[in-house]
Amino acid sequence: MxxxxxxxxxxxxxxxxxxxxxxxxxxxxxxxxxxxxxxxxxxxxxxxxxxxxxxxxxxxxxxxxxxxxxxxxxxxxxxxxxxxxxxxxxxxxxxxxxxxxxxxxxxxxxxxxxxxxxxxxxxxxxxxxxNGIWSGTLSYDMSQAKDVAEALYELQTGPLLEDPHIDVPYMEMIIPSIGLARVDAAPFTDMVNFTGCYPSAIKPLYSVGPQSVTASRKTLTQNTAEGVTSIMEVYTKRINRANLNVKASKGLYSEMAGMLFKHYNSSTIAGHTIGVSWNPITPHVVRETNRKGGVASGWQEFNQNSINLRVNWDNPADDSAAIAMDNAFMEKLTEVARKWDALMPNQWANNAAEHVDVxxxxxxxxxxxxxxxxxxxxxxxxxxxxxxxxxxxx
Incomplete structure (x- = not known):
């Protein structure tokens, strides 16, 4: 509330x-x-x-x-x-x-x-x-970020266009104070009648070589309950968010991958926890939405990705410094997206920065x-x- x-x-x-x-x-x-x-x-x-x-x-x-x-x-x-x-x-x-x-x-x-x-x-x-769902997390070292991002592009321009029942968010997270930096892919499907350990469509993610895998069949309720304790702890802290939507581009994905780690690695802000998620939005998403009457959002029928920054820290005294770092990071992402002619104009209201005219x-x-x-x-x-x-x- x-x-x-x-x-x-x-x-x-x-x-x-x-x-x-x-x-x-x-x-x-x-x-x-x-x-x-x-x-x-x-x-x-x-x-x-x-x-x-x-x-x-x-x-x-x-x-x-x-x-x-x-x-x-x-x-x-x-x-x-x-x-x-x-x-x-x-x-x-x-x-x-x-x-x-x-x-x-x-x-x-x-x-x-x-x-x-x-x-x-x-x-x-x-x-x-x-029959429930299949989902989980494939975790990688930050040195694998570029390879995972390129695997995501391969999925987004192939299997995700062919099978709309697959969702594959990509995430990078860093906590500078404890030296934690990792990359996660979080595949999800409600088509659980596949053979083997995972749907064949997401093989590119496994080919990169995840350090750990937690994916399995489960109920939707179980899936949404995972990680809730850590999420609630985060919401007792200071919070900032920002959003950028971009067209799918292998060159862009390769260049953006790992930028988070370079930008925030030297932060000394207490409790600084930084994450960025990439959420594929295929043309079918927009077509299906429009078929059902449309929504107010400005989404166009492109193969694209919603990039969402979420940042937490401990003390109000660090608000200005933390937000300044976030603004600088988003400016870097925006500049790279423009370079690849991939910047989309609309903002996603649920993760947009406070100063944006959504x-x-x-x-x-x-x-x-x-x-x-x-x-x-x-x-x-x-x-x-x-x-x-x-x-x-x-």
């Missing part, structure tokens, strides 16, 4: 109902749920939804900023599977927003953040998940459309003037 100083916080935690339609094709989720609870409930019925990758992540924050899920390649962005929002508007009216009723608001809520009202129910399309980054068409929806449903601009958090339209 996030609050405004001297403001009022509306806590939705008791609005935690999870209802599954008799057909099992639609799940209605209260905004007080987290994804661990949602997945656990739905898995008992043999179905799933396009929720978050961590159990502790809340439902509304993820869905209203068009977040990523492990099913992104086959289903589109997480919010693409929302078939209806129940929302309280600024004047107190409760309305539904879907493809046939308030369709403009339905589109705007899928990426427009908290600019339009308070969502009190999310109705999501489900899909069968009878809504305008969606492009003129989406931005102006969002403003029109805001004027229509919030004529007094209540959620622009009084709800100052997040990324605004004015």
């Amino acid at each position: 996030a609050g405004i100083e001297n403001g009022i916080l509306f806590s939705m935690e008791r609005m935690d109902k999870i209802d599954l339609a008799a057909s099992k094709e639609v799940a209605s989720l209260g905004p007080g749920n987290d994804w661990g609870r949602v997945f656990g409930t739905l898995e008992n019925e043999g179905v799933a939804v396009t929720g978050g990758t961590l159990a502790v992540v809340g439902v509304p924050g993820l869905l209203t900023v068009n977040d990523l899920s492990h099913f992104i390649s086959s289903r589109g962005f997480s919010s693409a599977d929302i078939i209806n929002f129940q929302i309280v508007l600024a004047g107190g009216n409760i309305v539904n927003a879907n493809a046939t009723s308030n369709a403009d608001l339905w589109w705007a809520l899928k990426g427009g953040s908290n600019n339009f009202g308070i969502v009190t129910r999310f109705d999501m399309a489900t899909f069968p998940l009878p 809504m305008r980054s969606y492009g003129d068409d989406d931005f102006n459309r969002l403003r029109q929806v805001s004027r229509k449903y919030d004529g007094n601009q209540t959620f622009q003037r009084l709800c100052s958090g997040g990324y605004k339209l004015w």
Whole structure:
């Protein structure tokens, strides 16, 4: 939860109902749920939804900023599977927003953040998940970063285009104070009927020679619960984030790989923990999202990657130094992306830096459309003037 100083916080935690339609094709989720609870409930019925990758992540924050899920390649962005929002508007009216009723608001809520009202129910399309998933982590030494990044490019321009049921995020992490620096690949698939130890499509990652492998068959609930303890410890610290979206490019991937380690290696900031994740976004992701009504986000139909920096440190006194390091790192990444003619204009709201104008980054068409929806449903601009958090339209 996030609050405004001297403001009022509306806590939705008791609005935690999870209802599954008799057909099992639609799940209605209260905004007080987290994804661990949602997945656990739905898995008992043999179905799933396009929720978050961590159990502790809340439902509304993820869905209203068009977040990523492990099913992104086959289903589109997480919010693409929302078939209806129940929302309280600024004047107190409760309305539904879907493809046939308030369709403009339905589109705007899928990426427009908290600019339009308070969502009190999310109705999501489900899909069968009878046999669980296969996932885990392949860990490498930082000296292998370039080879792993090039293997990711090979996957993204081949197997990921052919098999939308595979997701392969790539991560680099460094903790300078203890000398930890590593590279991880986190393959995921919901097609678990393969033979052998791993899906043949991800062989390039194994060919690099991981130092350790934890991948196995498991339930979706088990997968999202992994690493939750360490994540919660991180959220007691200072936090900064930044995002950059780029076109897939072998040369770019090779040059970006390992830049994190060089930039932050000499940091003496207490508790400094730095990670960057690469999240492949194939053309099929955007096509599937648009087929379902589209989202407000500015994503274009390119083979691309969402690069997301997440940084933590201990003390408020180090805020300026830590953020300055992050800004300098992102400037380096941006310069390299421009060199390879791979820089994309849009920002992903859930990981963008605080100073970024995310809504305008969606492009003129989406931005102006969002403003029109805001004027229509919030004529007094209540959620622009009084709800100052997040990324605004004015």
